[in-house]
Amino acid sequence: MSESHIIIAIDGYSSTGKSSFAKRIASAYGLLYLDSGALYRAVTLVAMENGFISDGKLDISLLQPFLGDLNIHFRDNGPEGNQTFIGGRNVEKEIRSMEVSSNVSPVAADRNVRNYVDGILHEMGRQRSVVMDGRDIGTTVFPEADLKIFMTADPSVRAMRRAAELKAKGQECPLEDVLKNLQERDYIDSHREISPLTQAPDAIVLDNSNMTFDDQMQWIAGIMKQKFNLKPLDE
Numbered sequence: 001m002s003e004s005h006i007i008i009a010i011d012g013y014s015s016t017g018k019s020s021f022a023k024r025i026a027s028a029y030g031l032l033y034l035d036s037g038a039l040y041r042a043v044t045l046v047a048m049e050n051g052f053i054s055d056g057k058l059d060i061s062l063l064q065p066f067l068g069d070l071n072i073h074f075r076d077n078g079p080e081g082n083q084t085f086i087g088g089r090n091v092e093k094e095i096r097s098m099e100v101s102s103n104v105s106p107v108a109a110d111r112n113v114r115n116y117v118d119g120i121l122h123e124m125g126r127q128r129s130v131v132m133d134g135r136d137i138g139t140t141v142f143p144e145a146d147l148k149i150f151m152t153a154d155p156s157v158r159a160m161r162r163a164a165e166l167k168a169k170g171q172e173c174p175l176e177d178v179l180k181n182l183q184e185r186d187y188i189d190s191h192r193e194i195s196p197l198t199q200a201p202d203a204i205v206l207d208n209s210n211m212t213f214d215d216q217m218q219w220i221a222g223i224m225k226q227k228f229n230l231k232p233l234d235e
Helices: 018-029 036-049 060-067 098-108 111-127 137-141 155-168 175-191 213-228
Strands: 007-012 032-035 072-076 082-086 130-134 147-152 204-207
Touching (some): 007 137, 018 032, 018 036, 018 213, 032 036, 032 082, 032 111, 036 060, 036 082, 036 111, 060 111, 098 111, 098 175, 111 130, 111 137, 130 137, 137 147, 147 213, 155 175, 204 213
Parallel strands (some): 007 147, 032 130, 147 204
Antiparallel strands (some): 072 082
């Protein structure tokens, strides 16, 4: 891997398991994992805590002066892996809440916020081989990515996965509320003016509605072998 500089872009709908899949690819092939969604969620958390979001709308005039000094970054947190930090504060658990999920779309749709996050991602992508997941990695952030994957799954399956994830974190939420949130985010992300969620023409589609993580890793192993002649590090 040291002789190659590879960028893998994973885009797709909410709760298709993009982050988990990307993390496993990074671990298996020695890549740096970047969670673009976590960056948007962290900005959203800051906006919420400071009262910059009202009735589902972001006041960018209030948030923009904060962007340059936020220092949002990823840090290796031992057994828990890379975690999202704002300065010295670990916000990984807070940014995964339903409240943040319900407010992240208007924040992620703002051009100023997207430029801020894209700057962080571009800098990291210049430094080493990476795998990133998000909504527009393969279409806007890294259109020149070496491998583009677009993930999808049945909405009901995604809602069950998201509800289970929240429950595991001690956050009970009715399944119908989770499904509604996913559908609203799908619509907003797909119809926003700036960098909408869309499948890149050269992306490979992965519908994991009926796939386990092991199934998905077998799927990507074939692609990595064929495209880059790479095998997982443990082989």
